[in-house]
């Protein structure tokens with residue numbers, strides 16, 4: 242077996258430490274929470290003389306800050322912010338396996354690969370004695386990305402701010418400056434209940450909802466296709482759940498659908514609600530109620546790829562241009578707080594959350610080298 246690089250060894254250690262988001266597995270403290278991973282990183286940071294602090298996010302759950310101070314005064318700051326939590330997995334997924342140059346296990350790419358790469362780059366920078374003159378490097382291990390992104394929301398709201406934040410996600414080493422936003426809507430139609438034998442005495446909420454659904458998935462989809470973002474393409478809509486009626490022999494009084502609407506820059510919650518209302522009114526379905534059902538804002542990300550610091554990262558990654566992705570990330574809540582944010586990391590999003598999650602170790606090494614190269618160039 243080929244010798245593992247130090248960053249691959251770190252990743253292997255991190256995968257053995259379960260950090261399932263407690264939202265998915267309540268009452269299973271042996272597997273849930275980010276603390277095991279945070280404590281491991283704290284030990285390593287202390288050995289390298291790096292400053293550690295925490296930021297409270299949720300009960301028992303804290304963002305981890307590991308700080309490399311510059312030689313002089315802090316005039317600039319770069320945040321490296323992968324998330325520490327993972328989605329649930331069987332026990333065997335917490336026993337990492339190596340096969341054909343890939344490491345298999347839960348979190349391998351989403352996002353313990355990024356944790357290992359970013360953290361190792363930081364340790365290398367501190368060792369080399371090449372620490373920047375004016376730039377503080379702040380590694381932030383975020384909690385709760387997989388559920389409500391509470392970690393990045395608190396980081397965005399309460400700071401610290403930075404000149405650039407790099408959210409870790411498996412982008413296959415592409416530099417991502419834009420991603421779609423996410424809006425969850427619940428639509429409800431109300432009818433009038435009646436006996437199933439005399440449907441003419443009632444009004445079917447299901448019938449009304451089939452019309453609503455049909456309009457959303459045909460006319461509205463066509464409308465969305467007329468909009469286009471250069472990196473993200475069209476916005477989209479999916480009706481994920483439909484619920485209605487109570488009994489076969491009763492005319493349904495209520496019917497509801499849950500809608501997942503992926504937004505592009507320029508679209509807001511208010512603009513989306515308004516345009517759906519206009520469309521339903523046009524088709525004489527004004528009795529439909531629409532409410533936002535996710536409870537947290539998830540706007541799209543659109544960081545200017547021409548910012549000098551983003552150009553500098555592109556150069557370190559040897560990429561000519563930046564990319565857009567469909568999925569939501571921690572970069573958006575961080576950007577909401579005023580810090581320009583991009584997304585970058587080793588591995589492929591196709592393997593994230595899968596029953597056999599893995600990462601190509603060559604990409605892990607490359608990601609580490611890219612981040613280190615970028616950090617070394619900071620003033």
Ligand SMILES: [Zn+2]
Nearest residue numbers: 351387593594
């Ligand atoms: Zn994930």
